[in-house]
Amino acid sequence: MSVKIIVGSQWGDEGKGKITDMLAEKVDLVVRYQGGNNAGHTVVVGDQTFKLHLIPSGILYDTVTCVIGNGVVLDPEILLKEIATLDTQGIKVTPEKLKISSIAHVILPFHKVIDGQQESKRRDQKIGTTGRGIGPCYTDKISRLGIRVMDLLKKDVLSRKIKKHNWKNIIPEGVLDEDQIIEDYYAYGQTLKPYVEDTSLFVNNAIKAGKKIIMEGAQGAMLDVDHGTYPFVTSSNPIAGAACVGAGIGPHKIDQVIGVTKAYTTRVGEGPFPTEEEGETSEYLREKGCEYGTTTSRPRRCGWLDLVVLRYAIRINGLTEICLTKLDVLDDLKTIKICTGYKTENGILQEFPLDLEDFSQAEPVYDELPGWQEDISQMTDYDQLPQNAKNYVKYIENIVGVRTSMISVGSNRLQTIHLLEA
Numbered sequence: 217m218s219v220k221i222i223v224g225s226q227w228g229d230e231g232k233g234k235i236t237d238m239l240a241e242k243v244d245l246v247v248r249y250q251g252g253n254n255a256g257h258t259v260v261v262g263d264q265t266f267k268l269h270l271i272p273s274g275i276l277y278d279t280v281t282c283v284i285g286n287g288v289v290l291d292p293e294i295l296l297k298e299i300a301t302l303d304t305q306g307i308k309v310t311p312e313k314l315k316i317s318s319i320a321h322v323i324l325p326f327h328k329v330i331d332g333q334q335e336s337k338r339r340d341q342k343i344g345t346t347g348r349g350i351g352p353c354y355t356d357k358i359s360r361l362g363i364r365v366m367d368l369l370k371k372d373v374l375s376r377k378i379k380k381h382n383w384k385n386i387i388p389e390g391v392l393d394e395d396q397i398i399e400d401y402y403a404y405g406q407t408l409k410p411y412v413e414d415t416s417l418f419v420n421n422a423i424k425a426g427k428k429i430i431m432e433g434a435q436g437a438m439l440d441v442d443h444g445t446y447p448f449v450t451s452s453n454p455i456a457g458a459a460c461v462g463a464g465i466g467p468h469k470i471d472q473v474i475g476v477t478k479a480y481t482t483r484v485g486e487g488p489f490p491t492e493e494e495g496e497t498s499e500y501l502r503e504k505g506c507e508y509g510t511t512t513s514r515p516r517r518c519g520w521l522d523l524v525v526l527r528y529a530i531r532i533n534g535l536t537e538i539c540l541t542k543l544d545v546l547d548d549l550k551t552i553k554i555c556t557g558y559k560t561e562n563g564i565l566q567e568f569p570l571d572l573e574d575f576s577q578a579e580p581v582y583d584e585l586p587g588w589q590e591d592i593s594q595m596t597d598y599d600q601l602p603q604n605a606k607n608y609v610k611y612i613e614n615i616v617g618v619r620t621s622m623i624s625v626g627s628n629r630l631q632t633i634h635l636l637e638a
């Protein structure tokens with residue numbers, strides 16, 4: 217198999233970074249295809265922790281080339297900081313190791329200010345964005361007002377586009393200095409120039425040469441701007457179909473789609489979440505699972521695994537397999553709940569309702585499974601798992617009809633159980 221897509225099947229933070237890093241050992245390229253530095257992908261190697269926001273989670277290997285595809289929105293200031301941080305951690309991000317699409321859109325200071333303004337105007341309808349300017353930058357892209365990486369390389373073009381942009385009609389005078397923005401972003405462009413490429417050409421040439429590739433999704437299916445819990449979503453398409461658009465490759469090149477699924481559910485930001493728990497269970501999952509945002513440090517909302525959501529994610533992504541993460545977090549629980557449907561006025565729903573009002577009112581129907589109350593975090597073989605842990609995995613597979621190829625039992629690379637050949 218040469219091209220695998222790794223996607224989140226819930227509301228993000230499923231452990232995509234850990235899984236991408238782990239699988240990257242055996243690949244040549246890791247490509248990000250959407251989102252921006254709203255993503256926070258944590259990779260733990262030995263006693264070192266790496267928090268990646270824009271740089272693909274393959275960067276820790278000398279043998280892997282990382283690509284920031286055209287579908288990503290790129291904040292050059294943050295990217296340069298991330299490169300500098302990695303340098304202090306002993307990872308050199310050279311232009312040989314990182315390729316940036318010349319046609320990726322750039323997040324500018326006014327996007328971040330507008331993101332904040334829009335959130336405060338929403339009052340009781342807040343989305344709880346990461347405040348990184350993601351929505352306003354994608355809005356400009358779709359409105360054909362955007363500034364792309366290649367524009368940073370030519371001062372006259374950059375200056376013209378920033379001056380022509382309507383941000384001064386939105387942001388009060390004195391908040392931002394236009395000339396300074398032009399200076400700063402031209403300087404970023406000069407620093408990033410050696411990294412800039414036609415990445416679609418680069419990735420397609422790699423495919424032709426038989427290289428192995430991972431397309432690393434950010435966010436998750438339920439945050440997808442089309443298919444997620446709109447308007448409580450991000451402004452891109454995290455689902456697998458977007459990998460082709462966001463990297464510039466054809467759909468027939470994709471061999472495998474791996475849905476990273478947390479053994480329970482978390483969500484950051486606002487929006488409906490039927491299996492959300494409050495009180496003891498939520499506290500337990502948050503503390504044991506260290507459920508605090510990688511990007512904004514916000515406590516994540518926690519609840520039980522929702523198989524209606526998972527089956528929906530399987531459908532809209534075309535998942536070929538599931539990677540079940542953080543199973544170890546359930547270790548101490550006596551019983552584990554799992555949602556199999558939603559109770560509504562019209563009976564039990566098995567399919568995700570597209571109307572947000574229905575989803576907001578969905579009352580989960582739970583099955584209760586006995587826990588295993590044993591530490592599984594050092595187990596590396598499926599056969600070592602306690603029977604009740606195996607039952608939990610089998611239960612999920614039976615209901616959703618897709619096989620589990622990996623089980624993650626800890627944040628380290630080695631804390632992974634492989635059920636099928638990767």
Ligand code: GDP
Pocket residue numbers: 224228229230231232233234255256257258259260504505506510541542543544545624625626627
């Ligand atoms: P991503 O955005 O999908 O890459 O996920 P995040 O990195 O934001 O959040 C996942 C968190 O769980 C990180 O702190 C990981 O180090 C950690 N993690 C990943 N897999 C496991 C696992 O199987 N067990 C435990 N206990 N932690 C994990």
Ligand code: IMO
Pocket residue numbers: 224227228229230254255256257343344345346347348349350351433434435436439448449450451483484485486510
């Ligand atoms: P990773 O890749 C979890 C959420 C925000 C907010 C909504 C919109 O680490 O899984 P945005 O700033 O994108 O306009 O915010 O989306 N969100 C995430 N939640 N994990 C992420 O990324 C997220 N990226 C955005 O909290 O609810």
Ligand code: MG
Pocket residue numbers: 228229230255256257258510
């Ligand atoms: Mg994350």
